[in-house]
Amino acid sequence: MNDSFIQINGISKHFGNVKAVDDVSFQIKEGEFFSLLGPSGCGKTTLLRLLAGFEYPTSGNLLLDGSDITALPPDKRPTNMVFQNYAIFPHINVEKNVQFGLRKLGLTNDEITKRVKDVLSLVKLEGYEERYSSQLSGGQRQRVALARALVRQPKVLLLDEPLGALDKKLRDEMQLELRTLQKEIGITFVFVTHDQQEAISMSDRVAVMSEGKIQQMSSPNELYKNPQNIFVSDFIGETNFLKAKTNSKDGEYINVNIEDLGSFKIKNNLNISENASDVICSVRPETMMIDREKSDWDICLEGKIKQTSYLGEMTKFYVETKEIEKIITVSSQYFDNQSFQDGKCFISINLNDISLLNKK
Amino acid sequence: MEQKNNTLLIYTLLYFAFLYIPVLFLPIFSFNDANYMSFPLSGFTTEHYEEMWAKTNLHKALWASIKVGVVASVVSTTIALFAAKAFARYKFRGQNISYGAIMIPFLIPEIILAVAILVIWLSLGFKLGLVPVTLGHILFCTPFAMLILIARIEGFDFSLEEASRDLGENAWGTFYRVSLPLYLPGIIASLLLSFIISFDEFVLAFFLTGSDATLPMYMWAQMRFIQKLPHVLALGAVIIVFTTFIVLLAFWLRNLGQGKEKAEFGIKIHE
Numbered sequence: 097m098n099d100s101f102i103q104i105n106g107i108s109k110h111f112g113n114v115k116a117v118d119d120v121s122f123q124i125k126e127g128e129f130f131s132l133l134g135p136s137g138c139g140k141t142t143l144l145r146l147l148a149g150f151e152y153p154t155s156g157n158l159l160l161d162g163s164d165i166t167a168l169p170p171d172k173r174p175t176n177m178v179f180q181n182y183a184i185f186p187h188i189n190v191e192k193n194v195q196f197g198l199r200k201l202g203l204t205n206d207e208i209t210k211r212v213k214d215v216l217s218l219v220k221l222e223g224y225e226e227r228y229s230s231q232l233s234g235g236q237r238q239r240v241a242l243a244r245a246l247v248r249q250p251k252v253l254l255l256d257e258p259l260g261a262l263d264k265k266l267r268d269e270m271q272l273e274l275r276t277l278q279k280e281i282g283i284t285f286v287f288v289t290h291d292q293q294e295a296i297s298m299s300d301r302v303a304v305m306s307e308g309k310i311q312q313m314s315s316p317n318e319l320y321k322n323p324q325n326i327f328v329s330d331f332i333g334e335t336n337f338l339k340a341k342t343n344s345k346d347g348e349y350i351n352v353n354i355e356d357l358g359s360f361k362i363k364n365n366l367n368i369s370e371n372a373s374d375v376i377c378s379v380r381p382e383t384m385m386i387d388r389e390k391s392d393w394d395i396c397l398e399g400k401i402k403q404t405s406y407l408g409e410m411t412k413f414y415v416e417t418k419e420i421e422k423i424i425t426v427s428s429q430y431f432d433n434q435s436f437q438d439g440k441c442f443i444s445i446n447l448n449d450i451s452l453l454n455k456k
Numbered sequence: 457m458e459q460k461n462n463t464l465l466i467y468t469l470l471y472f473a474f475l476y477i478p479v480l481f482l483p484i485f486s487f488n489d490a491n492y493m494s495f496p497l498s499g500f501t502t503e504h505y506e507e508m509w510a511k512t513n514l515h516k517a518l519w520a521s522i523k524v525g526v527v528a529s530v531v532s533t534t535i536a537l538f539a540a541k542a543f544a545r546y547k548f549r550g551q552n553i554s555y556g557a558i559m560i561p562f563l564i565p566e567i568i569l570a571v572a573i574l575v576i577w578l579s580l581g582f583k584l585g586l587v588p589v590t591l592g593h594i595l596f597c598t599p600f601a602m603l604i605l606i607a608r609i610e611g612f613d614f615s616l617e618e619a620s621r622d623l624g625e626n627a628w629g630t631f632y633r634v635s636l637p638l639y640l641p642g643i644i645a646s647l648l649l650s651f652i653i654s655f656d657e658f659v660l661a662f663f664l665t666g667s668d669a670t671l672p673m674y675m676w677a678q679m680r681f682i683q684k685l686p687h688v689l690a691l692g693a694v695i696i697v698f699t700t701f702i703v704l705l706a707f708w709l710r711n712l713g714q715g716k717e718k719a720e721f722g723i724k725i726h727e
Contacts, residue, residue: 150618170621183619187637196633197623244623 098161101126101284102147102252107156108308109142116142118308119156124286125300126161129278131287133295134305135331141256143305144288148177148254161251171200176245177254181261182237184229190216190240191225197248215247218277235266246281255287259294271298292332296320304328322365326453329378336424338377340452345370352377352452356419357395362447366454374455381427383449386413386441393444399424401441404433415443483693491686505694508687517674521655524586524670528593529601529650533643535594536601541635544609562599569595570663577664584666592660597650604649604710608642645710648702656699671695 102124109117117139124130132140145151147158149170157166165173176197185193194212203211216222219239229237238258245253258274259267275298278285289295295302296316303313304327312324323329326337343351343359350364354377368375390396399415402423411432415424426443489499508514539558543551561569570592577588616638620630636643658672665673675691678684 148622150621169626170618171624171626175622177619177622179615179619181613181615183613183615185616185619185634196620196625200624200629244619248623 098126099123100159101128101161102286103159104143105157105159107143107146107158108154109139109146109151110154115308117146117153120308120310121156122303122310122313124284127282127284129275129285129287129298129300131289131295131299131302132305133289133292133302133331134311135290138305139308140288140290140305144177144254144256144286147252147286148175149173174251175254176248176250176252177256178238178241178245178258180256180258182229182241182258184232184237184240184244186229188228189225190221190227190232193229193240194243194247196244201248211247215243218246218281219243234262235270238262238270242277246283250283252284252286255285257289258287259289260291267294274298296332304331306331321451323378323451323453324366326376326378326455329451329453333380334425335378335380336422338379338420338422340375340377342368342370342372342375342452350452356421360394360447360450362450362452364452366452368452368454372454376453376455378451378453379445379449381412381425382410383446384424384426385444386415386426386428386431387444388436388441390442391444394447395445397443399441399443401436401439406433413441415441417443479696482689482696486686486689486693488686491683504686504690508690511687513669514671514674514691517669517671520586520668521671524590524593525651525654527590528597528654529647532594532597532650533601533605533646536598536605536646537639537643539598540602540605540609543606544612545614558602559599561595566596566659567663570660573660574663584664586665586668586670588664589661589670592664593654593657596657596660597653600653601646601650604646604706605639605642608639608645608710612638641709645706648706648709652699652702652706656695 100123104120104122104124107117107120108115120139120143132143134140142151146153149165149168149172153166157164159165160174185196188196191212194215195208198208198211213222216225219242221236221239221243224232224236224240227236229240232240238261241258255274259270262270271294274285287295287299296319299316301313301315302319304311304319306327312319312328314322319328319332323332329335330337338357339355341353343353345351345364346361348363349361350368350370351359351361352375353359362377385391385393390398397417397419399417401413402416403414405412410427410429413426413428413431415426417424424443484497486504487500487502488497489501489503490497539554542548543555573588573592573595574584577584582588616634617630620634621627625633656672657670658676661670661673662676669677671691675688678688
């Protein structure tokens with residue numbers, strides 16, 4: 097597999113004074129499910145449109161499979177896109193929509209018929225050939241958009257928040273299906289989304305973007321467990337932030353003075369320097385334990401439950417402690433909102449579960 | 457509440473009466489067996505229509521009007537289509553000014569437009585005739601065509617055009633396979649209304665036709681002789697029916713595929 101199948105070299109895109117994409121460089125592997133994740137306005141869609149050819153970069157260049165595509169118009173690129181609103185042509189039926197992109201490929205009629213039939217069976221839309229866009233549900237439109245793009249056998253499929261318009265149940269189904277489909281056909285997917293859960297559940301790698309720059313690019317596991325900065329830690333999942341100061345280093349570890357809690361030795365994954373006054377400790381709600389009794393964990397605090405939210409598979413507790421000024425969020429699959437009558441509880445933290453981050 | 461509804465109903469009826477009763481007299485008297493427009497009606501006849509159709513000058517004027525109308529509507533709709541696309545699709549510097557510039561002929565008194573064209577045309581040493589009339593009509597019809605087409609193109613999902621580019625079509629292929637079929641009801645509505653505006657237009661024609669009369673010019677010339685009144689009435693009646701039909705057709709087309717059924721219509725101009 098080609099590790100630098102798509103090369104994005106120093107790409108910037110400015111709209112007037114706005115730097116939508118700001119000097120971004122990275123590579124996407126062949127056959128990879130790659131996600132661009134970020135809040136709206138972070139530049140992820142602009143980056144996708146640059147790959148599709150709907151925008152041209154202010155500076156930098158794009159290479160796809162070894163050839164420079166920076167200046168190619170969209171119709172000359174071996175990429176195809178699934179649009180956010182699907183953009184199904186309303187004046188022609190499903191079959192004609194799927195055939196639309198085959199006209200210029202120089203195929204025989206038999207080949208066209210076969211390809212359309214195969215791709216419609218791939219996306220499970222057999223029997224819908226004669227339907228028009230208005231006669232389809234959201235999920236079916238999404239499949240037509242997918243079929244219409246895949247039938248051209250592109251080197252890269254670009255997906256612009258394709259699941260955004262679907263209801264939750266259907267979205268979960270389509271996530272699994274898209275993932276399976278991508279593994280089956282082996283085409284490189286570049287997937288844009290603002291939904292962190294969607295990105296980390298589907299992707300081989302995720303690039304988290306903010307303000308036109310890549311904040312972190314790694315596997316979903318890494319992203320969740322070892323966020324590189326506060327933005328990523330905050331954007332991916334939910335977390336508690338505690339202010340801290342660093343003291344002396346000790347190999348892989350560093351002594352940290354966590355505000356209100358005292359001094360602890362924790363892992364220094366980001367190699368943060370000694371005597372940094374502006375660091376943050378991040379603790380995920382599900383890594384903490386909530387219980388009725390005291391535990392022997394590294395840190396154990398007595399607290400009072402101020403609020404709960406019951407989510408079925410787990411319950412979130414918002415806990416006030418004497419030591420920490422902020423309300424701490426803890427989640428548990430074992431206890432629920434009925435478990436603590438008087439609101440009195442103990443929350444426990446393992447030092448291994450604290451990630452130390454630079455405050456930027 | 458009942459009272460209020462009745463008042464509104466009476467107002468509406470009066471409004472339509474004022475609007476259409478004078479027009480209805482034309483068809484009524486065109487079938488009346490008399491040379492004068494007066495009651496009581498003296499009997500039913502189609503003689504005025506036969507008489508009208510027998511005039512060879514009428515055929516000439518009708519043909520002139522059709523030629524002018526077809527050219528004027530095609531050219532003004534084409535110009536308006538490009539302009540409407542630009543206004544609806546892009547935001548550019550000077551957008552409001554250029555929009556205003558295209559709309560101004562719509563607001564300038566027609567007689568001023570006519571005199572201006574007449575003066576320039578003659579000072580350039582050209583002869584009067586159907587050519588300057590057609591040019592004047594193009595100028596006059598373009599704002600109408602633009603209003604119709606902008607209404608159609610505004611709110612158009614331009615990602616459809618991007619999808620077409622993405623699927624391998626170049627700009628012309630995209631226009632032909634995606635934009636044109638979707639704009640088509642608007643384009644046809646614009647063609648029909650521009651044609652009708654040109655077909656009924658009098659002031660520009662009056663100044664610029666020279667000896668080649670258009671249909672309104674022909675009618676005006678006939679009106680000067682009282683004995684020719686009945687067959688002008690017959691001609692007027694025919695024009696009213698024709699115009700009404702075209703305008704209704706244009707409005708129906710303009711609204712076709714908009715709103716609820718937007719995505720459902722399909723005009724297949726290619727297979």
